[in-house]
Amino acid sequence: MKTKLKIAVIVHLVLLLVSCQKKKVEVEKRDDIVKLFKKMESNSLKIDEEKKYLEVIYQKLQSAKNDSITRNLYFKLAVKSYDTNSLDRYLNATRKVHCLSVKDKDSTQIAKSLYYIGEYYEDKTQLDSAFYYYSQSEKIYTSIKDTLNSGRVSLYKAGILYEAGNYTESEIEAIAALRLISKTSNTRLIYECHNTIAISLKELNNYSKSLEYFRLAIKQLDKLDIENYPQDKIINSRTSCYNNMGRVYEKMEKYQEAIQLYETGLKTRGLKQNYPKLHAMLLNNLGYSKMKSGVNDGVDTLFFESLRIRDSLQILPGIVASKIRIGEYYLYKKDTIKALIYLKEGLSLSKKIKSNYDIIQSLKLLTENDSKNKTYYSNLYIKVNDSIQNAERITRNKFARIAYETDQIEEKNEILSKKNTNIILGSGIVIILLGGFFALYRLKSKNKELLFIKEQQEANEKIYQLMLAQQSETEQARNEERNRIAMELHDGIVNSVFTTRFNLIQLESGSPNKKQDLINELEKTEQEIRRVSHDLTQNLLFEDKSLPEILISLVDSQQNQYNTKFDLSVDKYIDWSTVTSANKIHIYRIIQEAIQNSNKYSQAERCFIMLLKTGDKITIRIWDNGIGFNPEKVKYGIGLKNIKDRTKILQGELKITSSSGNGTTLEIVF
Known part of the structure; x- marks a missing residue:
């Protein structure tokens, strides 16, 4: 008996020694990793040397124990890898810490690793993947009631939606983030929420609200100044706010206010040396506002200085913006040849960098001013515009689907977690149901006759x-x-x-x-x-001829005392087989009435009638260069009333643009 007791004591001591030895080895390993990090931070190492240190740390962490300390070291490794542009190691470290966090059921670090992965995909401009991981992270932070990080990830999602062109969804997401972050004391994130809401509203043409949120953002920057936040970041953010507010005033055609903001931004100390990209942007925007306000002095200098800076830094989107602005400047100076050169260069480069906004803008200007190639650029504009609309629709659907699938995953997890509880509750409910079945059966029999009477009354x-x-x-x-x-x-x-x-x-x-x-x-x-x-039920008008042929006959037969020249253009891409006979009659009558009004009242030299295919819609545009009228003061006669009624039947939108001495444009889109 004594021998067995001695053996047990010896075995226990051996196990204790082994355990202590393992702990000692683990502590030493972590101490080595911490020392390596300190060496990196204390010495001014080159990028290549830092990468070697990070590789050694990564290898050592592979065999470390899975606990919160090790996982925090992985996060630190990921941050250092990102700073050295080692994005592959950043992703590997983040995926590793995510796997370890899941094994240890550490919700906080699972959520943190997910939004780290989201940042990687955002940096790679894989916006749908970034949105997916941010959504996953947000769900976990919400479930553990981490208000600050829930708001932070929601703000990141708003930024993704803005980059994808989903401005309405971006505004909604940023407001949701602001509600959460406002409950905390994180001034920087509150500023970013206001700024994101402001730029989204700017793109949605809600200018007054956009300016209101920009002012709120500037107030947060004032608070950051008091909190001793790094001055270089505050200066950069404040100047960017001035630039964005200037763009809002540009859209409102309040160019003097825009000029004042751009000039305020340009007075920022150290802007030219420390923020050349922002400096070039302010110069370009200042030149444009001055040009639009009628100021000619020094405008070309501003444009070409901005282009020079952007060209030296190879900021391709900025170069495109400068070339388009210079093209507009030469159009303003009525130098069409130079204008077309810069606009074509802008179009070519915008195609190269796949900037849809600049492609559309340059094509629009070329269509309006290159008379020789007007048809080519017009068709290209329609084609590009349609493809962009399709792409935006697909993107919107993709983000909506990601959000839906994330919710579905959460619902499935909740269902699984409640499954056992439901089984127990279900068993109890079945017993209760069996007990009450007989009573319900008798009650149902008595109520059957009353129910029949009630159904008759309802019928x-x-x-x-x-x-x-x-x-x-x-x-x-x-x-x-x-x-x-x-x-x-x-x-x-x-x-x-x-x-x-x-x-x-x-x-x-x-x-x-x-x-x-x-x-x-x-x-x-x-x-x-x-x-x-x-x-x-069928108009004689269309018994033998197609609508375009009938319209040609109508236009050819026109003559009046002012010798107005009528021209007709029908887009060959319109599929008339999809337009009902009744709608063709309405189209014909609208054009007939508009021509008749031009004959009677316009005294025009030219009148153009165009039918265009714009996406999945048809546009009727009738323009003349006659004496015009004031649409707000003119009394609607039966002719204009009929045009309005027929437009309503077509489920379209009617727009009449005219003023005294400037001709008339009637446009219907359906």
């Missing part, structure tokens, strides 16, 4: 409601038919009779062919009267 009520609805629909159909016939009489018959009457006035003796044409036109008017009176 009678529904029949009564249907009768009222039928009566209302019948009355509405009568009114719509009256209005339709009135429009047909005005737009078809009255206009046709007017044209024939005018042509009869202009008819010269000895023109038998012209006389026969007018007789044919009167016969056609007679047929149309018959069609309206018998309420035919």
Whole structure:
């Protein structure tokens, strides 16, 4: 018995010694890693030397014990790797710490590792992956009630959405982040929330609100100044705010306010030496605002100095912006040749860097000013615009899907965690249900007759409601038919009779062919009267010809005392087979009425009628260079009213742009 006791004591002592030895080795290993970090921080090492230290640390951590200390060392390694631009090691270290955190069920470090991974993908501009990991991280921080980090990751998501062009979603996400971060004392993150909301509102053209949030952001920078936050970062942020506020005033066409802000930003001490990129941006924007405000002195110097700085630093997006601005400047100076050179250079470079905004802007300016290649640039503009819209739609759907899938994962986890509880509760519920089944059965039998009576009453009520609805629909159909016939009489018959009457006035003796044409036109008017009176469902107008052919005939037949020249352009990409006959009639009548109004009132030399395909919509644009009118003061006659009503039937939008002496543009998009 004594022998067995001695053996047990010896075994216990051996195990204790082994355990102590392992702990000693683990402590020594971690001490070595900490010493390596201190060496890196105390010595001014070159990048290559720092990378060698980091590789040694990474290898040592591979065999370290999985606890919070080791995982914090992994995070420190990831940060140092990021600072030395060793992004692959950064990702490996972050994935490793994520795996270890999951094994140890450390929610805080799981969430932290996920947003570190998100930062990696954001740096690689893989926005959908970054958004996914930020969303995962946010869910965990929310579940453990970590308000600061929940707000921080929500703010990162808002930044991703802004970069992807989802400005509405970016604003919503940034406001959600602000609600959380406002509960903390982190002034810097509150500033970033205000700034993100402001730039999102700027892109959404909500200028007054955008300026309001920029001012709130500047107030946070004032607080950071009091808190002794690094001055270089405050200066950079404040100057960026001045620049962005200037851009808002530009969009509002308040160029003097914009000039004042840009000049304030340019007065920042050390801006030219320390922040050349921002300096070049302010110069370019200042030149543009001065040009738009009518100031010519020194504008070209500002533009070319900005271009020189950007070219020396090879800031490709900035070079594109400068070339487009210089092109606009030469257009302003009416030097079209130089303007087209810079605009084409801007287009070429914007394609190279895949800047959709600059591609669209340069194509728009080239379409408007390069008369020789107008058709080419116009078609290219439509094609690019459509592809950008499709890409933005796909991106929006992608982020929505990521958010949905993240919620689904969370719901599945909650379901699994509650599964055992549900089984126990379910068993108890089944017993209760069996006990109450008999009582429910008897109660159901008694209530069955009452339920039948109630259903009969509800059925009678529904029949009564249907009768009222039928009566209302019948009355509405009568009114719509009256209005339709009135429009047909005005737009078809009255206009046709007017044209024939005018042509009869202009008819010269000895023109038998012209006389026969007018007789044919009167016969056609007679047929149309018959069609309206018998309420035919198909317009005679389209029995033998396509809509474009009919429109060509309509335009060719126009003449008036002002010798207006009418031109028609129909986009070949419009698929007329998808447009119903009824809608073709409305399109024809709208154009017919607009031409008639131009004949009567405009006194124009030229009138252009264009039908364009813009995305999945059709645009009708009718422009003349006549005397114009004030749309707000003019009284809408039956003709304009019919155009408005037909536009509503087409489910389109009507826009009339005109002023005295500047012609008239009528545009309908449906």
